[in-house]
Amino acid sequence: MKGRDDLRLLLVLLAVLAVVPAVASNLVINFLVTALIVALAAQGWNILGGIGGQISFGHAAFFGTGAYVTELLQLRLGWNAWATAPIGILAGALVGWAIGAMVFRARLRGSYFALVTLAFAEVMRILANALDFTGGASGLLLKLQPGAEAFQFTSRAVFAWIAIALVALVLLGTRHITRSRFGAQLVAVRENEDAARALGVDIVATKLRAITLSAAITAAAGVFYAQYFLYIDSQIGYGTWISVEALLASIIGGVGTVAGPVIGALALHGLGELTKGLAGQITGIDLVTFGLLLVAAIAFAPSGIVGAWRRYRGSRHRA
Amino acid sequence: MTSRIMLPAMSRRALLGTSAAAAALGMPAILRAQAAPVKLGILQPITGALAQDGELGRFGATTAIEEINAAGGIKSLGGAKIEMVFADARSNPEAATQEVERLQSEGVAAIVGGFASPICLAASQAAARYNLAYVVDVGVTDAIITRGLTNTFRFAPGLAIVTKTAIDNLLALNDSNGKPARTVVLVHEDGLFGAGLAKLMQTELPKNGFEILETIPHPTPSRDMSNVALRIRALKPDLVIPSSYYGEFVLLARTMQQQRIRPKGIYSVLNGAASNFRFVKEFPEAANGVMDCNHWADPRKPATAELRKKADAAGLAWAYNIPLNYSCVKLVADALERAGSKDREKVIAALASSNFAGHIMPYGETRFVNGQNQGAQPVNLQVQGNDIKVIFPVAFADAKPRFPFKA
């Protein structure tokens, strides 16, 4: 019931989205791509933070690594963009695994885990800003070469379709995980570590698998960001904005649910445009709304939009 | 020079006035209303961390557009008025890219602005996809013009030019005052602008007989400048060359004042505070004597004084953003005038071949090579008697340098 509901929801969503780039203006497509990049990062966050219950404040570490590695391989070694993309994702996964190996072995969880991930991301931001190799404070700029062979399409619509495909792929993957043995172990770890251990679950190994997978997906968002905007610096790659947006989208959409991060990202960005439209040019008014939404979501809708939708459906079925 | 530029403009306006009057008498009204307005994109960060700069830039652009329209619009397009399409870059490159998409969909003929280097980099590239002319107002990083983008033009000087001029001017200043300075400490913020500048200084200054005692980077924001001040006190340099943003420089200048550190000069480059009237007004003691090599309007052009009066009336502090954006908009208007068309190729070609001189910067005639205005140069300023004066080059100066500075 629960799984079918999610699947129906997301299939409708993707079908609608896939039509948009064919008919909409570049302005709408651009909005869509930006929201989908956040959605992808949030999908990554959700594996670890939602399904696994390990709330991270530092997913920028993975997003930035994906973005930096693709750009560096192209700029410093002259690789083709298509070849750099999987390496960027791998590098992100590796960083995730390394951080996980240190942090989970030290048994850090809860608030400690959140803070230590933030600290890792900040260390990477300061290093990326200070080292010449990463372009220092000037950041890295990919040359504009519109064309499919350089992973830079002349039409923005193609970017949108690729983003939709990636998000769909991760949706199906996440759905698969929630029904797998690994997913069950992860949920067991989230709900009660001692009980999970008693059931024979290897806590550290399960968490490590989750953070590696989570980091890889968020790194993919970083790779895509780099190819779409062609410019990154330490603030874009490793700044707190992406950590926070990935977390916000997941929680507001429905933490731990399959479709939550995608719905959350689209809802947040839609709301952001709306508040800016309504409130005009008041600085940061969209972020004020986001912050209050986060508080409200936790106070009144712990399972986000998806949870509220389910409750609504449930009450209708009963009626 | 000023009168040479102004006179033809005046007479042309006068001429146009009579012909317009004649048109009003003799022609049907429909014909005059036919000139569709030309849309011009103005991109500035008016929300977020850079909001203040963005507001100043917007004011400069708006004023220029009002003046152009009041003077009859773009004559070669039948007196078409310029219609501003404003876009908020929200202080980040991503938002700027989105706004460029919007400006594109609204059909602007060109885009002016950006302010911060990352915004300019991202926005000009987004505009390049549509072959849409982009005129950078400030963005100093040289990556902006070394990417081979044909649509991007920078009217103001970049880091390389500013540093070279700063060093040349420093040498001239030092030589003409009996060479009081030899040893230098560089203080810079560790972001794009400060770090880039320090790197250029480190290679250029020693070639010219200066000794760099130390290079001190600091983050933005910084909680404390006492360490930097202490190091300066220990090193006893003749000259301190800081490049930082507003908050940190104010902190440094006040800490140095507090610690009674008085080098022969503080010679800053593109400093966030030294050319800012707020600093001068709030901390006159710390500010007095500080020199800066920066963008600044030509103080001797009458149009500069007029614009400054308008800015005062609007309650805005005078800063370089205003005349730069004012001049950039006039530069684009001149290009549209010569192109006689809103066609993008033609507008870009007209900008590339521009020899525009009706601006109020101390630049002379405009000439773009690979998108960089070759005539662009910064000037040296010094805070003197609670005012910001141009002290160098002599051709544009409205005050004499006081170096070494004695309070």
Add this chain to the structure above:
Amino acid sequence: MNYPPAIIAEAAVNGLLTGSVYALVALGLTLVYGVLHIINFAHGVLLTCAMFAVWGLVTFTGISPYAAILPLAAVFFGLGYLLQRYLIGPASHGDDGNILLITLGLSIAIENALLAAFHGDTRNIPGDFGFEVAPVGPMMISQPKMIAFAASLIVALLLWLLLARTDTGRAIRAVAKEKLGAGLMGVSVGHIFGITFGLGCACLAVAACLLIPSFYVNPRVGNAFVLVAFTIVVLGGMGSVPGALCGGLFIGMVESLGGLFLGDSLGQLGIFVIFILVLLFRPAGLFGARA
């Protein structure tokens, strides 16, 4: 880089003085952690609020920032009490992870509301008195920093006395040790949570009054302090008042001397590295305080 001993000594003293204010910020954080077992992510933005409040008071009424300490501490105590009792407490449904997220949400909302109200530019209080110095031997020591140092020590002492010697303090300690048991003994846990959060906020108000003479304020200024404060709390042992004080002074010294020898940019990197290392290897804190 060789510096004369006088310069190194002065850097050390500077660090100690700055560290005392860090300690004050960290005290509020560690107190809230020790009792509520939560990490208050909104701590930095509440400091920013307090700094704007002092800035406003000083700029528009012309009073001395030091005269603002008592009234502002009282106001922030009340504010903190209400915030915890009627917002954070009920909204979190008693879950620690939720509190972290709620305080994150609050910090995002408040920081940007301040940005909307005051824009991004930095402000200072008028006048130069924040930059007065007193020559101590060969050193030039900033007067506001010496005042801040003394005041921070007094606040730490008062806080310690409050916890050790008063009924409220005993109730706070009881709740910190055994929430359920204290509740059964008739202590109103919600009330004590509120009081503790209020005390944490009052510490921030004092810190804001001490910082403003020689510092500036903008909507993001609290962020610069909050990660340092987290490091201090972790270093001193979560929930330990003496630990926070020692940790603050230590970090102040490390930052100042590190900044002198390595540069300020890398100095900040050092703080994060210390933070990570302590969490990984000595999660109970360097000073062996209770875990």
